[in-house]
Amino acid sequence: MRDVGVLGIGQTPVGEHWDRSLRDLAVDAARAALEEAGLDRVDAVYVGNMASGILCGQENLATLVADAAGLLPAEAVKIEAACASGGAAVRAGFQVVAGGLHERVLVIGVEKMTDRLTDGVTAALATAADADYEAAHGASFVALNALLMRRYLDERRVGREAFAPFAILAHANAAKNPQALFRQPITAAQFAASPAVAEPITVLDSAGICDGAAALVLAPVEECRRRASGARRPAAVRIASSASVTDTLALGDRRDPLVWESVAGSARRALKDAGVSLKDLDFYEPHDAFTIVTALSLEACGFADRFAAVDLAREGRFDAGGDLPICTLGGLKGRGHPVGASGTYQFVEAVLQLRGTAGEAQVPGARVGMTQSVGGSGSVALTHVLEAV
Amino acid sequence: MELPRFHRLQAPYYRLEGSRCKGCDRRQFPPRRVCPGCGSRDLTTQRFSGRATLYAATRVTQAPRGHGSLVPYAVALVRLEEGPLVTAQLTDVGDETLPAGLPLEMVTRKIRDAEEHGLIVYGYKFRPRLEESKESKRP
Secondary structure (H helix, E strand, C coil), X not given: CCCEEEEEEEECCCECCCCCCHHHHHHHHHHHHHHHHCCCCCCEXXXXXXXXXXXXXXXXXXXXXXXXXXXXXXXXXXXXXXXCHHHHHHHHHHHHHHCCCCCCEEEEEEECCCCCCHHHHHHHHHCCCCCCCCHXXXXXXXXXXXXXXXXHHHHHCCCHHHHHHHHHHHHHHHCCCCCCXXXXXXXXXXXXXXXXXXXXXXXXXXXXXXXXXXXXXXXXXXXXXXXXXXXXXCCCEEEEEEEEEECCCCHHHCCCCCCCXXXXXXXXXXXXXXXXXXXXXXXXXXXXXXXXXXXXXXXHHCCCCCCCHHHHHHCCCCCCCCCCCECCCCHXXXXXXXXXXXXXXXXXXXXXXXXXXXXXXCCCCCCEEEEEEEECCCCEEEEEEEEEC | CCHXXXXXXXXXXXXXXXXEECCCCCEECCCCCCCCCCCCCCEEEEECCCEEEEEEEEEECCCCCCCHHHCXXXXXXXXXXXXXXXXXXXXXXXXXXXXXXXXXXXXXXXXXXXCCCCXXXXXXXXXXXXXXXXXXXXX
16 A cells, blocks of 8 residues: 555635535635646546535536536546545545555545525435434434433533533634634533524534535655655645444444444544554544534544543643644534535645644644544544644 | 335334344344344344333424424434334423433324325324323233
């Protein structure tokens, strides 16, 4: 296997892009990444997207993107793993470059959600769960996460305010990210007063509906190193490891729904393959679609003992400047969660941190970081470790 | 819901039929073709009693398309007496936060809005278990 690096990155601001279509968003992010990489062509295009068929009536999406971005006749395929589609697309690109099948590939995560009314988006997101035995019974994606949060609150014997620090830190960090959806800080009082979507989950526990696209060009790390060697050029970034692990689709089939085995397994494997431990990480980008997901992810990865993530969060351990900064550019909650694009946004943001170009949100001296993309309610997890080289 | 799909789901939806592994005796709902416990493909039908307890519940205020007329409605994870944990709606409950462990029983109810082609989907929901009458206590 060859070492794989990131040759270029590009992103659109996350928002409600009434004037930009699915293809416009993808092309804008793709061209930005290609321009940074100094390329006109790539060997393949992997598009991470969850629900373009339902949300936009468009499948065969990767061919459309390759066509619209002027990249024909490159191989192009859509990669779908629900909300983890972006992470899965990165892994697809990583695999073919590592394996020597291609030299340069473009990975794009894109989702256009705002063409649909809320009930349509809610129905589309519910397809991440079991269609016959969860979604058909009215269990929205929020509802499934609400069941987990309710159980967590019961077993841990705390009130929902215990989750406030996760939302507060995400918004605080998003305020420092010009591409973020929610650039205004929130307070504990606002969190407490937030209206329920599916109790105990409220609006401020949840990442919002939005549009966006983020892209990266992957190539053998030697090429990235050569590009980065000039004076004042930022460091090259290597993908140190990539791991994907699945768990049951339906929540009820888990031995313990509050223990996310997919997250634990993919984090363990990614850390082992990268040859680093949790303590070596300078930052972590979790899949914080809901505050409960952040807590379960931190616990499953081993950053916190069971039911202790909320305590560490209260102590500020995950804030900017804490032991382990998370959601450094706002996370899914603050930057926004255009579902199939979130995994690639995380990746683009990790590259900014490792290059030392994250601006106000920069984690000082960041050398090693981890990103994680979760699909369904913990049914699939993709974890990547990245390092500056 | 599409008519053929609903047709296929009638046994689990109406009778709470799942599967039992002949190899390791694991009981599963919904039914499986491969036992997730031991990998055996030798499974038989298992009909569940419908007696259950509450694992966790939520109240949905923002419904997916197809469930709008029921809003707000309660969705729960319920632990069947025989072991499996099942996602289902609750019925005959109010606004109160329901305690984990609450005894429940299965009932058959309309589970989503009628669709354009007129199909009304019925299936299992769970309600707080009613006091048992003398008759149902008889062995």
